[in-house]
Each structure stands twice: as C-alpha cells, then as structure tokens.
Amino acid sequence: MATELDRQHAWLTHEELGEVRGRVPILYVVAVPVRVDANGAVNRVGLLLRVSDTGTMERELVAGRVLYHERIRDALLRHLEKDLGAVALPQVPASPTPFTVAEFFPTPGVTAFHDPRQHAVALCFIVPVAGDTAPQQDSLELAWLTPHEAASTDVAAEMAGGHGALLRQALAHLGHAL
Amino acid sequence: MATELDRQHAWLTHEELGEVRGRVPILYVVAVPVRVDANGAVNRVGLLLRVSDTGTMERELVAGRVLYHERIRDALLRHLEKDLGAVALPQVPASPTPFTVAEFFPTPGVTAFHDPRQHAVALCFIVPVAGDTAPQQDSLELAWLTPHEAASTDVAAEMAGGHGALLRQALAHLGHAL
Amino acid sequence: MATELDRQHAWLTHEELGEVRGRVPILYVVAVPVRVDANGAVNRVGLLLRVSDTGTMERELVAGRVLYHERIRDALLRHLEKDLGAVALPQVPASPTPFTVAEFFPTPGVTAFHDPRQHAVALCFIVPVAGDTAPQQDSLELAWLTPHEAASTDVAAEMAGGHGALLRQALAHLGHAL
Amino acid sequence: MATELDRQHAWLTHEELGEVRGRVPILYVVAVPVRVDANGAVNRVGLLLRVSDTGTMERELVAGRVLYHERIRDALLRHLEKDLGAVALPQVPASPTPFTVAEFFPTPGVTAFHDPRQHAVALCFIVPVAGDTAPQQDSLELAWLTPHEAASTDVAAEMAGGHGALLRQALAHLGHAL
Numbered sequence: 074m075a076t077e078l079d080r081q082h083a084w085l086t087h088e089e090l091g092e093v094r095g096r097v098p099i100l101y102v103v104a105v106p107v108r109v110d111a112n113g114a115v116n117r118v119g120l121l122l123r124v125s126d127t128g129t130m131e132r133e134l135v136a137g138r139v140l141y142h143e144r145i146r147d148a149l150l151r152h153l154e155k156d157l158g159a160v161a162l163p164q165v166p167a168s169p170t171p172f173t174v175a176e177f178f179p180t181p182g183v184t185a186f187h188d189p190r191q192h193a194v195a196l197c198f199i200v201p202v203a204g205d206t207a208p209q210q211d212s213l214e215l216a217w218l219t220p221h222e223a224a225s226t227d228v229a230a231e232m233a234g235g236h237g238a239l240l241r242q243a244l245a246h247l248g249h250a251l
Numbered sequence: 252m253a254t255e256l257d258r259q260h261a262w263l264t265h266e267e268l269g270e271v272r273g274r275v276p277i278l279y280v281v282a283v284p285v286r287v288d289a290n291g292a293v294n295r296v297g298l299l300l301r302v303s304d305t306g307t308m309e310r311e312l313v314a315g316r317v318l319y320h321e322r323i324r325d326a327l328l329r330h331l332e333k334d335l336g337a338v339a340l341p342q343v344p345a346s347p348t349p350f351t352v353a354e355f356f357p358t359p360g361v362t363a364f365h366d367p368r369q370h371a372v373a374l375c376f377i378v379p380v381a382g383d384t385a386p387q388q389d390s391l392e393l394a395w396l397t398p399h400e401a402a403s404t405d406v407a408a409e410m411a412g413g414h415g416a417l418l419r420q421a422l423a424h425l426g427h428a429l
Numbered sequence: 430m431a432t433e434l435d436r437q438h439a440w441l442t443h444e445e446l447g448e449v450r451g452r453v454p455i456l457y458v459v460a461v462p463v464r465v466d467a468n469g470a471v472n473r474v475g476l477l478l479r480v481s482d483t484g485t486m487e488r489e490l491v492a493g494r495v496l497y498h499e500r501i502r503d504a505l506l507r508h509l510e511k512d513l514g515a516v517a518l519p520q521v522p523a524s525p526t527p528f529t530v531a532e533f534f535p536t537p538g539v540t541a542f543h544d545p546r547q548h549a550v551a552l553c554f555i556v557p558v559a560g561d562t563a564p565q566q567d568s569l570e571l572a573w574l575t576p577h578e579a580a581s582t583d584v585a586a587e588m589a590g591g592h593g594a595l596l597r598q599a600l601a602h603l604g605h606a607l
Numbered sequence: 608m609a610t611e612l613d614r615q616h617a618w619l620t621h622e623e624l625g626e627v628r629g630r631v632p633i634l635y636v637v638a639v640p641v642r643v644d645a646n647g648a649v650n651r652v653g654l655l656l657r658v659s660d661t662g663t664m665e666r667e668l669v670a671g672r673v674l675y676h677e678r679i680r681d682a683l684l685r686h687l688e689k690d691l692g693a694v695a696l697p698q699v700p701a702s703p704t705p706f707t708v709a710e711f712f713p714t715p716g717v718t719a720f721h722d723p724r725q726h727a728v729a730l731c732f733i734v735p736v737a738g739d740t741a742p743q744q745d746s747l748e749l750a751w752l753t754p755h756e757a758a759s760t761d762v763a764a765e766m767a768g769g770h771g772a773l774l775r776q777a778l779a780h781l782g783h784a785l
Contacts, residue, residue: 173779173780173782174782175782184782185782185783185784186784235784237784238784238785241779241784241785242779242780242782242784242785244779245707245775245776245778245779245780245785246707246776246779246780248707248708248709248718248719248776249719250719250720250769250771250772250775250776251772251775251776251779251785
C-alpha cells in the first residue's frame with residue numbers, strides 16, 4: 074500500500090501541492106513517541122534532532138501529511154517508520170480520537186500555531202514504541218528524555234513549528250505536572 | 252467574516268473543488284446539536300429533515316467543509332447558523348478535541364464510512380444549542396428527539412452518509428446506554 | 430505490592446465494606462480487553478463467560494474495586510491479571526483519562542446504570558492485550574469476538590450489570606458503527 | 608436535593624469521615640471555571656483567592672467531595688454554587704468524560720499529586736460560567752485571568768494542593784500553548 078501511496082504522492086508535484094495548499098486546509102498527523110514501563114506509565118519521550126533549513130539544530134516530533142486515500146492510522150505508521158526505522162514497533166492508538174487538534178495558519182496570531190507555507194490541521198497522538206529505533210534520513214539522533222526533562226522550557230525552546238507546545242500538551246494529557 | 256469566507260469559497264469553482272478532491276483528504280466538521288437541562292444533561296438531540304438528491308426524506312446532522320483559512324470553531328458556527336438559523340446560540344466546545352474523527356473513503360469498506368465523491372475526514376463535536384432554531388434553506392424541519400428516541404435503530408436507518416453511526420457514537424460518548 | 434494490597438483488603442471485612450458502601454461512592458475500574466492488528470486497529474474484543482449467583486451464564490467485562498492506596502493503573506493490572514492470567518501482557522493506556530465514567534446507583538433510574546449493593550463510580554478503559562490469556566478463578570471461558578459480533582444486541586443482552594452498555598460505548602469510542 | 612444531600616453529609620461526622628478516609632479512595636470533582644466568547648473560545652479562567660489554614664493567601668480551583676448517592680454532575684453544580692454563588696449559571700459538560708483524572712496519595716511521590724489527609728481521586732472538568740459570580744464563604748475574591756496570565760508559572764506557584772498542575776493541564780487541553 075505504501076508504494077501505491079508514494080506513487081500517488083509523486084503525482085502531486087511541488088507546484089501542484091503549492092496550488093492545493095492555497096485552497097483548502099491540509100490534513101497532518103503528529104506523533105509523540107514514548108516508551109512505557111510494565112505498568113503502561115510513560116518513562117521516556119522521543120525527540121528527533123534535525124538540522125533545520127537555516128542550519129540550526131532543532132528538536133522535532135514525528136509529523137507529516139495525510140495522503141489522498143490514506144487512513145490516519147496508516148499515515149501515522151508511515152511517518153513513524155520514516156523517522157524511527159522499520160523495527161520501532163509503534164503501537165498506534167486503537168481509538169481515532171486525537172489528544173488534541175492543532176490548527177496552523179499562514180497568518181500569525183489566528184491560533185497558537187503558525188505555518189508560513191499553508192493552513193494545516195494536525196491530529197495529534199501519543200504513540201508508545203516497543204521496538205528498536207534508528208534515526209532515519211535527515212535526523213541526526215533520536216533522544217529519549219524523561220517526562221521531567223521533556224517538560225523543561227529549555228527543550229520547548231529548541232523546538233520549532235509549534236512542536237514545543239504540542240509536546241507540553243501531550244505531557245499534560247499524560248497527567249504530568251508541568 | 253462569513254462573507255469574506257464565502258467569497259473565497261466562490262473562488263473555488265465546482266471544477267476546481269472536484270480537482271482538489273481527487274488529490275488530498277478534505278477536512279469536514281460535523282455537529283450534533285443538543286438541548287441540555289439546567290444540570291447540563293442532554294434531554295434532546297436535533298436532527299434535520301431534508302429531501303435527498305434522489306427525492307427521499309432523510310435525517311441529517313449538521314455537517315460541512317472547513318474552508319481555507321477558517322478555524323474549526325468558525326466552520327462549526329457557520330454550518331450551524333446555515334442550518335439552524337442566526338439565533339440558535341450554539342455553544343461550541345471550548346476544547347479543540349472532537350469526540351470522534353470519522354474517515355470517509357471513496358472506496359467502500361476501507362473504514363466504516365463511505366463518500367463516493369471524495370476522501371473526507373470529519374471532526375465531530377456535540378454542540379449544546381440554547382436559542383431558537385428555525386430550519387433553513389433546504390431543510391424541511393428540525394426535530395428534537397429524546398436521546399432514547401434518537402438511539403433507536405429506526406432513526407439511524409433514516410440517516411444517510413454515515414450520520415446514523417455518528418449520532419450513535421455521540422450518544423455513547425454522552426453516556427447513553429445504546 | 431499486590432500482596433500488601435491484598436492484606437489491606439483483608440482488613441476490610443465484608444461487614445466493614447458494607448458499612449463503607451452506605452456512606453461514600455465506591456471507586457471501580459472497568460477494562461475492555463481487545464486484540465489489535467499490526468496497525469493498532471481492534472480486531473477482537475474479549476468477554477468473560479461466568480456463572481452468575483443465580484446460576485445463569487453471563488458475559489462480563491473485567492471490573493473491580495480500586496483499593497486504598499492503589500493507583501488506577503495498578504488496579505487495572507490487578508483485575509486483568511486475576512481474570513486473564515499472569516501472561517496476558519495488558520497494555521494499560523498511558524493517559525489517565527478514561528473513555529467513559531459510569532455511575533451506578535442503588536436506586537434504579539437515577540442514571541443508566543444500577544447496582545443494588547452500592548453507589549459505584551467506574552472509570553472505564555480499553556486495554557490491548559498482547560500475550561496469552563487463560564480464564565481464571567470462576568470464569569469458564571474468555572471468548573474473543575470480532576467488533577461486529579461484540580456489537581450485536583444479542584451479546585449485550587447476555588451481559589448483566591450494565592456491561593453490555595459499556596461494551597457498546599467502548600466500540601463507539603473505537604469508531605465502530607453500531 | 609442539595610438540602611437532602613447536606614443532611615446525609617451531616618450524618619458523616621468528622622470522625623466517621625476520617626475512618627472511611629483510611630479505608631477506600633475518596634471521590635472528588637474539580638471544576639476549572641472559564642468565561643467563553645461568542646465563538647466558544649475561552650478568554651478568562653476563574654481562580655478563587657482564599658486564606659489557607661496557615662494564614663497565607665492561596666489561589667484555588669473549585670473542588671470538593673462527591674457524596675453518597677450524588678451524581679458527578681450534581682456534585683459539580685453544588686461545589687460551583689457554594690464557591691461562585693447561586694446565579695453563576697455554570698454549564699456542566701454534557702459528557703461524563705473528564706479532561707483528566709488526578710490521583711492524590713497520602714504518601715508523596717506515588718503520583719504527581721499529594722494529599723496528606725487521604726487517598727483521593729479527582730475527576731476534573733472545564734466548566735463555562737455564563738452568569739454573575741460572587742465569591743462565597745471563605746473566598747475573598749474570584750479573579751478572572753486571561754489564559755495567558757493563568758498559564759504563568761507565578762500563578763501556578765500560588766496554588767496549593769496540586770491545583771496549579773491541574774490548571775495547566777486544563778489550559779493544555781484547551782489548546783493553549785504553555
């Protein structure tokens with residue numbers, strides 16, 4: 074299925090995507106990868122370390138577009154595999170309800186989130202990861218922080234694209250005291 | 252704001268919308284209008300009665316597209332005003348988290364929901380309505396059913412486009428015993 | 430920890446528990462055990478088959494009291510182990526938010542749920558189970574039904590104590606079309 | 608109904624309550640009072656200012672016990688009326704699902720929340736308030752802060768009993784960037 078989707082994706086050239094982006098909100102998924110202990114409590118949060126377009130180091134969550142004719146759960150798995158590798162064994166939630174919905178506007182200030190490229194709506198999920206992870210593609214590292222470390226404002230400051238706010242919303246949803 | 256959005260919407264001709272629909276998932280909102288008692292408990296659920304394209308009578312929830320550069324909460328208000336009138340006083344939830352997310356596929360059987368026109372993703376909300384409602388446009392009637400009546404399989408059978416399933420999911424979320 | 434809790438539990442004789450039950454609401458947890466496929470989608474729901482006090486066969490969810498000084502997550506694990514065995518490998522959700530809260534009243538009709546023994550408040554969770562299950566104690570069988578089978582009104586009719594309603598609320602929360 | 612509940616409550620003397628508190632978890636509700644604009648977005652959060660037992664000034668959320676044979680929604684209304692007055696017109700959510708569940712243990716460190724008096728489990732709700740509020744009883748003031756003000760760590764530091772953490776979890780659930 075992934076290959077068929079990739080083909081469809083290939084049909085959407087950068088120009089075409091740019092055109093669509095100015096006409097409708099674009100659907101995204103965001104995954105907060107976590108490690109859980111034997112009781113199901115989160116003891117680590119996974120953050121990607123990437124070199125941004127401007128050459129600075131940035132921490133990131135797993136995020137990406139939902140393609141045409143792709144289920145949300147399959148989009149989550151595709152982006153998790155792309156960023157964490159093929160043997161991460163992510164446990165995508167059984168329920169379709171996200172822990173939050175983030176609205177990114179090209180105009181700053183409409184909502185708490187801003188994306189100069191587009192109007193994007195991101196469905197955000199916390200995803201326990203049971204297997205081995207290996208940073209892929211342009212990621213330098215996947216750092217597993219404790220919830221306490223992840224909740225620090227220093228970490229949030231290193232995250233662009235509203236990911237710091239989403240990480241803290243995820244920690245709050247997990248019952249962590251920010 | 253509605254008029255500006257309508258203008259933007261006018262820019263997207265039927266042909267253009269058709270083209271976009273084959274390329275990306277289209278974002279929708281669904282609202283289940285309810286009446287609540289003084290304690291906040293739901294005592295009525297509002298269903299629209301409409302003549303379908305094929306001439307049969309159908310019951311419907313409030314539903315529609317989220318436009319480019321429109322907040323989810325503004326899309327909900329726009330569709331509620333369009334269907335229930337200008338003085339319905341809908342209380343759109345403070346939190347952005349929907350009670351469910353429904354994925355409609357042009358191919359039947361991929362998920363529980365099917366839409367031959369497009370791949371649509373609907374964020375679904377329960378919306379208490381405090382004011383006076385008047386069915387608008389092509390709606391013949393707005394019927395306020397008790398949760399017990401709304402939960403009947405007869406009512407669900409009169410609803411097309413997966414709205415019967417979404418209504419029952421809303422009732423379940425409200426704690427109703429189906 | 431379980432043994433210490435059992436000891437504390439032992440300190441609460443039946444008479445003492447009866448006394449407390451008439452004074453405060455008693456906190457319960459309910460778990461809906463499920464099997465998920467590689468994508469995280471639920472493909473089976475687990476129901477216990479038990480002989481009731483009156484000698485009839487009844488289907489049941491996993492349910493039980495939260496003890497003094499016991500975390501909700503530990504109460505879920507204790508009751509799941511008691512009913513499904515020690516190697517069921519239940520994945521208790523990372524978030525403390527239940528999919529629903531059911532209020533059982535000794536007086537019928539106050540809410541949708543009734544418990545002649547007490548006023549009980551149950552926090553309800555969907556729990557994926559990855560390991561082997563073996564019915565324990567007084568359970569005759571653990572049946573793994575498809576979501577479609579579990580959603581049938583016949584199955585709900587075989588469940589006492591409001592468990593049929595909770596099962597259907599869980600399926601609705603999972604996005605199943607009831 | 609309140610008077611009957613008060614009578615039942617009166618039957619539970621301080622000694623009796625103390626005895627029950629050492630035997631079972633005690634069920635609480637917490638309400639975060641908010642003001643919403645015409646679109647349903649939160650623009651103010653209400654915090655009580657109270658003199659603590661030790662004579663210091665503390666900010667607080669609305670919180671209290673669920674009594675025997677009292678519905679969660681009625682407990683919320685009773686505590687809101689007690690703290691905000693009789694004409695606050697709180698809109699208790701239609702759904703029984705709390706935005707979080709906080710577990711308070713008499714032993715520090717078991718969870719993020721600590722209550723030296725008891726093991727308490729609090730179901731937490733965000734409650735829009737539409738009417739006039741007047742601080743009652745031992746409250747000196749009800750301050751309406753913007754979400755931005757309420758999210759400051761200074762405010763959280765003025766709140767005891769874990770209320771600062773619950774306030775920030777509520778803001779995160781509302782989509783606020785902490």
